[in-house]
Amino acid sequence: MILMDFQKRAVDALSKSFFDLWKTENYYLPLVFKAPTGAGKTIMMAEFLRTLDGNYHFDDDKAYIWISFGGDNSYMQSKDKLYTYFNNGTDMALKDKNDLSSKELSKNNIFFINWSKIKSSTKDGKVLRKDCEITSGNYGVFDEYIHNTRAKRDLVLIIDEAHTETKTKLADEVINLINPRIIIKVTATPDSLPNISDVTHHKAGFVEVLEEDVIESGLIKKSLIIQTQEEINAIELHNLSEDEMMIELAIQRRDELKKQYENLKLDINPLVLIQLPSDMNEKEEVTTNKKIVVLNYLKSKGILDEQIAIWLSGNQNKINLDFITLNNSDVNFMLFKVAPATGWDCPRAQVLVMFREIKSPSFHTQIIGRIKRMPEALHYENEELNKAYIYTNYNKTHIKDMKETTENKYPIYFSKLKDSIETVSLQSAYHNRVDFNTLSPETMWQKYMLKTLDENKENIMKNIDLKVIAVPNKIVVDATINSFDGFMVQLKSRASETEFHFSRNDIEKLYNLLCFEELEKQDKDSAKYNPSRSWSALKKALNVWFHKKLGLHREKFYVIIVNDLLKSDSYWDCK
Incomplete structure (x- = not known):
């Protein structure tokens, strides 16, 4: 494979920085390689590793651990790319968890594994890192291998x-186990x-690939287009819900792109990615499952x-993910939550639908990278094909930087049964639950609620x-x-906002949700009720x-109640 000029420069810079750090003979030295999504990071790393292996002046005894933080099998995607790049594995030996039985990693070999396979909170992590009869001492098979x-x-x-999960205590523990010269x-x-x-004094290294160089090479799209007022105006009279409007806009855009590829006699089928809210399951009691809404409209x-x-959790x-x-895959749409946010390459993905999260709406940028790549790694004469498109119901107040959440903290306290204590068996007893902490009995509670509203009618009216x-x-x-x-800075400064009136269905769903959340956020013990059982x-x-x-009438007071509950100084929040 022939590297592009910017890729060659990056490989040379990586090699120089690596050798500068290695010569210090220190450990835990960071070398940050920043490159835009679609720049070919894996291929550049492959060429960099081959450069090290082929350097006759650098024969130090070392090996490489490649940890991927993408999807569960993203490490195999990286391994497969390097396998092809290294002449089907003949240039450098590539290993994975199936090779742990060899007990050690040989010189210049590369071992691939996914983070989810070695964090001890996961099923795979418990298997690979827990001591067992085939290992010596208190090590698991992965720890012994290292x-x-x-x-x-x-x-x-x-x-x-x-950028993912690398600052947790558990991540630090894994890094300490590996004890690397360079990270x-x-x-x-x-x-x-x-x-x-730190870079000047070889305490750290930094190599960056500029985005404009990657765009100029044709590997990634030139720009990203947010839905236009013209597009919305064209379908506003169709009486669609907000969700249906976003899907309809994406369908129309996909159909138009498909025609443009066909006009160029290209066998490319543009893919629409539809990101469901990550908090979708939490509110299924009060609002229709977004997955069902999307599937019903598509059908x-x-x-x-x-x-x-x-592509959601659970097998x-x-x-329809195989090809x-x-x-030229026949799949036109893919529904997901977070699965392809990192480490997934599908260059024909060109349209993204992002549904606003219900509980804490914040525009996330990680998934944007999935629609950046060009399907044939080159730009076309038709400029519409050199763009990516986003359809979303977010507004400008939702556009803010989000820090990655950390999880899977490494345990600092452990418990162990004393040798002198025998296993105790306890008899289990069960009884039916009689109190579900609900607003019940409903008729009695409603009578009390109506009385309270009557007493406050003057304030409500005012x-x-x-x-x-x-x-x-x-x-x-x-x-x-x-x-x-x-992206975030430009979106805030360049985007306009338009008013889109909720449909009757949207308002009722929002009303249900706000009743749920009004109960959920109560902090007084006397006002805490199970929102799932009490919102209705x-x-x-x-x-x-x-x-x-x-x-x-219902259509009128639904609007009144929802309008007030959405305010930061809602009358009901004061009660």
Whole structure:
């Protein structure tokens, strides 16, 4: 494979920085390799490793540990790429967890493993890291493999997608186990950069591939387009819900792109990625499952089952994924939550639908990288094909930087049964639960609630806008983003907002959700009730009072209640 000029420069810079750090003979030295998604980070790393292996002046005894932080099998994707690049593995030996029985990693070999396979909180981690009869001492098979290798040679740690989970105590524990001379952090979005002094004095290294060089090479798209006001105006009279509008816009865009590829006689089938809210399951009691909404709408438009892929947790939720990355795959749409956020390459992915999260809406940028690549690693004369497209119901207040959440903390306290104590067997006893902490009995509670509302009727009439006729709802429109690295800044500064009125169905779903959350956020013990079992009782009481006491129809008072509950100074929040 012939590397592009910017890739050759990056490999040379990596080699120089690596040798400068290695000569210090120190350990735990970071070398940050920052390159945009789609720049070919894996291929550049492969050429860099081959350069080290082929350097006759550098024959130090060392081996490499390659840890991937992408999906569960993303390490195999990296291994497969290097296997092909290294002439089907003849240039350098590539190992994975199936080779742990060899007890150690040989000189210049590369061992690939996924983070999820060695963090002890996971099923695989418990197997690979727990002491067993086939290992000596208190080591698990992975730990013994590392200890045996360290006894003979130095290790270089390569962390792929290094912006994820690398600052937890558990990650530190794994790094300490490996005890690397150099830690190469490969990522498009590093969480921290070494300072100039450390780089100058060879306490750290930093190599960066510029985004404009990658765009100029044709590997990634030139720009990203946020839904336009013109597109929304064209379908606004179709009486679609907000969710349906986003899907419809994506369908129309995909169809247009497909025609443009066909006009160029290219066998490329553009893929639409549909990101479901990550907190979708938490609110299924009060709002229709977004997955069902999307699937129902797609099928109403004549989309066939075999044209829809699903990538969610659980094997039963992984459908039609086998050949989805091929440019001519028959799959047109893929539903997911977070699975392909890192380490997944599908260059034909060109359209992204992002549904606003329910509980804490924040625009996440990690998934943007999945629609950056060009399907044939070159730009076309038709500029529309050199762009990626996003359809979303986020507004500008949701655009903010989000720090990665950390989890799987390494345990610091352990318990062990004393040798002198025998295993104790206890008899189990069961009884039916009689109190579910709900607003019950519902008739009695409703009577009390109505009485309370009557007593506060004057304040309600004074503090709630009874003349409101629509719930305000803004979404971002009309932004062209020319730099993926500066996506958030450009989106905030360039995007406009448009009013999109909620449909009757949207308002009722929002009403249900707000009743749920009003109960969920109560902090007084006397006001804490199970929201899943109580939200409908709260809604019914409000419905009865607004209809009977104020003489309003449902369509009217739903808007009034929702409008007030969405305010930061809602009347109900003060109660």
